[in-house]
Every structure is written in structure tokens, then in C-alpha cells.
Amino acid sequence: MMDAKDDTKMSVKKTQRNAVLIAGFTAFVLAVVKFIAGVFSGSVAVLSSAIDSMLDLLVSVLNFFAIRKSQASPNAKFNFGYTKVEALAALFEGIFIIGIALFILYESIMKIRADEVSINVDISILVMCFSLVVTGILVAFLNRVTKRTNNLIIKADALHYKSDLVTNLAVVAALLIIKFSGFVMIDAIFGIIISGYIAVSAVNLMKESVGVLLDKALDENVTDAIKEIILSKPQVAGFHGLTSRQSANICYLGVHLVFNREISLFDAHEISNEIEREIALKFSEFEWNFTTHLDPYDD
Numbered sequence: 001m002m003d004a005k006d007d008t009k010m011s012v013k014k015t016q017r018n019a020v021l022i023a024g025f026t027a028f029v030l031a032v033v034k035f036i037a038g039v040f041s042g043s044v045a046v047l048s049s050a051i052d053s054m055l056d057l058l059v060s061v062l063n064f065f066a067i068r069k070s071q072a073s074p075n076a077k078f079n080f081g082y083t084k085v086e087a088l089a090a091l092f093e094g095i096f097i098i099g100i101a102l103f104i105l106y107e108s109i110m111k112i113r114a115d116e117v118s119i120n121v122d123i124s125i126l127v128m129c130f131s132l133v134v135t136g137i138l139v140a141f142l143n144r145v146t147k148r149t150n151n152l153i154i155k156a157d158a159l160h161y162k163s164d165l166v167t168n169l170a171v172v173a174a175l176l177i178i179k180f181s182g183f184v185m186i187d188a189i190f191g192i193i194i195s196g197y198i199a200v201s202a203v204n205l206m207k208e209s210v211g212v213l214l215d216k217a218l219d220e221n222v223t224d225a226i227k228e229i230i231l232s233k234p235q236v237a238g239f240h241g242l243t244s245r246q247s248a249n250i251c252y253l254g255v256h257l258v259f260n261r262e263i264s265l266f267d268a269h270e271i272s273n274e275i276e277r278e279i280a281l282k283f284s285e286f287e288w289n290f291t292t293h294l295d296p297y298d299d
Contacts, residue, residue: 013071016154019145020067023157024060026138027053030131037127046124049131049171052100052164059093059160063153070153083247087212090156094206097160101198104167108191111184121179125172132168139165150249150285152209159205163198170194215245218253222283226253229278235259235271238298246286253279254291261296268294 034050066089074081142158145151170190177186217223223244230239241256257275259268272292280288 015145016067016071016149016151017064019142019154020060020064020157023138023142023161024057024064026134027056027060030134031057034127034131037123041121041123041127046127046171049128049164049167052103052167055096055100056160056164059096060157063089063093063157067151067153080247080252081250083250084213086152087209087247090152091206091209091213093153093156093160094202094209097163097202097205098199100163101195101202104191104198105195108188108195111188111191121175125175125179128168128172128175132165132172135161135165135168152212156205156209159201163201166197167194212247218244218246218251222251225282226279229282230255230257230275233271233275235263235267236275240298241293249285249287250289251283251286252289252291254293256293256295256299258295258298265294 031050031053034046034053038046038050066085070082070085070089072082139158139161142154142161146155146158170193174186174190178184223242226244227239227242230236236257237260238258239255240258241254243254245252257268257272259271272294276288276290276292279290
């Protein structure tokens with residue numbers, strides 16, 4: 001029988017998979033609507049957004065399989081499981097987002113160089129407003145899932161669709177300016193600004209992914225709190241060799257605890273378990289994997 005903790009894990013995994021499926025379905029709907037509108041309106045911006053949504057759908061499909069693989073159990077070949085697949089997928093998605101930024105930059109430059117641009121503004125505004133609302137709801141949903149699961153793939157997807165949200169908002173603003181002023185060039189100017197914003201966001205995501213892949217230590221505030229918990233035990237004479245890393249929602253912590261040599265192994269082991277329980281309770285948003293070594297002196 002599964003206990004409450006197992007039920008929670010299964011619920012989290014199901015939430016992660018459902019989030020990616022919902023994102024993929026949303027991308028499919030938006031791609032179809034934008035493509036039809038782009039063809040009838042003659043708007044390059046809307047067509048570009050349709051292509052973006054089609055690629056979003058592809059990314060969501062790949063993310064779904066990445067999440068399934070990352071949730072596979074450890075085995076004899078991969079003792080720590082496949083959780084780093086999340087960081088790897090997020091890294092590739094960051095590269096993909098940069099590709100989108102470059103595409104938007106290219107389209108914007110081509111618009112600036114074009115002699116004349118004809119756009120059915122009314123249809124374009126209507127479709128982009130619809131896309132704006134739908135994408136906004138999706139981003140809010142993905143952000144909520146990210147806070148609950150701390151999944152890098154979902155976080156990457158949330159960033160991806162947040163960049164789409166900003167893009168859609170800028171396109172709507174540009175179309176409104178064109179409608180009331182006739183200043184068509186503003187569309188291209190907005191595109192260049194948006195491409196820069198998206199690229200910077202993607203680089204930050206990739207840095208976080210690389211940190212996980214290279215076993216970056218836990219946040220300094222977390223390790224400082226862990227040290228305080230260890231030193232709060234009067235039976236612990238000191239500690240050394242504290243190492244930490246995070247993969248997906250699992251934190252790995254190794255430490256050598258120094259005890260007085262007269263203490264029994266049983267008592268030292270109980271104190272070690274108590275320290276581990278307090279750390280896991282204080283940072284209950286993570287799963288914990290401890291490797292604790294008991295030393296009779298500081299070696």
C-alpha cells in the first residue's frame with residue numbers, strides 16, 4: 001500500500017505531466033488560429049507568432065517525454081535516477097528560445113527594410129488579443145505548477161510562454177499604434193526590443209540548467225541554515241566535508257559529523273537521524289538524500 005508521502009509524489013508527477021499536455025494543447029489551438037488569421041490579414045507578425053506556437057507545440061511534446069524519463073526510478077546503471085534530464089531539457093529549451101529571439105530580430109529588420117507593408121489591422125488585433133488572454137491564463141497556471149513542483153522543465157515552459165505573452169502584448173500595442181497613427185515601423189521597433197528581452201531571459205534559464213548539470217551547491221542561505229541545525233546539537237563537536245547539490249526536486253547532502261569518541265554508535269546515529277529530520281522538515285519543499293559519516297575525531 002502507498003502511504004501519504006507516496007500519494008503526494010504520484011500527485012506531483014501527474015500534475016507535471018498534465019501541465020505539459022495542457023501547454024501543448026494550448027500551443028496547438030493558438031498555432032491554428034494565428035496561422036489562419038495571418039494568411040487572411042497579411043500580417044507577417046501574426047504569421048511569425050503562428051510559427052512560434054507551432055514550435056511551442058513541438059517543445060511541449062518533447063518536454064512530456066523528458067518529464068516521463070526524468071521520473072523513472074533509479075537502477076543499476078543510473079543509481080541516482082534520471083532527474084538531470086529536466087535540466088538537460090531546460091537547457092535545450094533555452095537554446096530554442098534564443099532561436100525564437102533571433103527569428104523575431106530577423107523579421108523585425110526585414111520589416112524595417114521593406115518598402116511597403118500592408119496589414120489588416122482589425123483581424124490581427126482580434127487574434128492577438130485572444131492569444132494574449134489564453135497565454136496569460138497558461139502562464140499563471142504553469143507558474144503555480146512550478147511553485148508546487150520546482151520542476152525545471154515546467155519552469156522553462158513557463159518562461160517560454162511568458163516570453164510569448166510579452167511578444168503578444170507588444171504586437172497588440174504595435175498594431176494599435178499602427179491603427180491610429182499609421183506608423184507601421186513601430187511593429188519592427190517593438191520586435192527588436194522583444195527579441196532582446198527574450199534572449200536575456202533564456203540565458204538566465206540556461207545558466208540555471210548548467211548549474212544543475214555541473215552539480216552546483218545549494219543556495220548559501222540553505223547551507224547556512226543546515227550548519228546552524230548541525231551546530232545546535234551539543235553532542236556534535238564539529239563537522240567537515242559538507243557537500244550539496246540539487247537535481248530536479250531532490251537535494252543531496254553529504255557531511256562528516258564529529259563526535260566525542262566516548263559516545264556510543266547508537267547515540268551518534270540517533271543524533272545524525274535527528275539532524276536529517278530537522279533539515280528535511282525545515283526545507284520540506286524538497287526531497288532529501290543524505291550521506292552522513294560519523295567521525296570520532298576531526299580527520
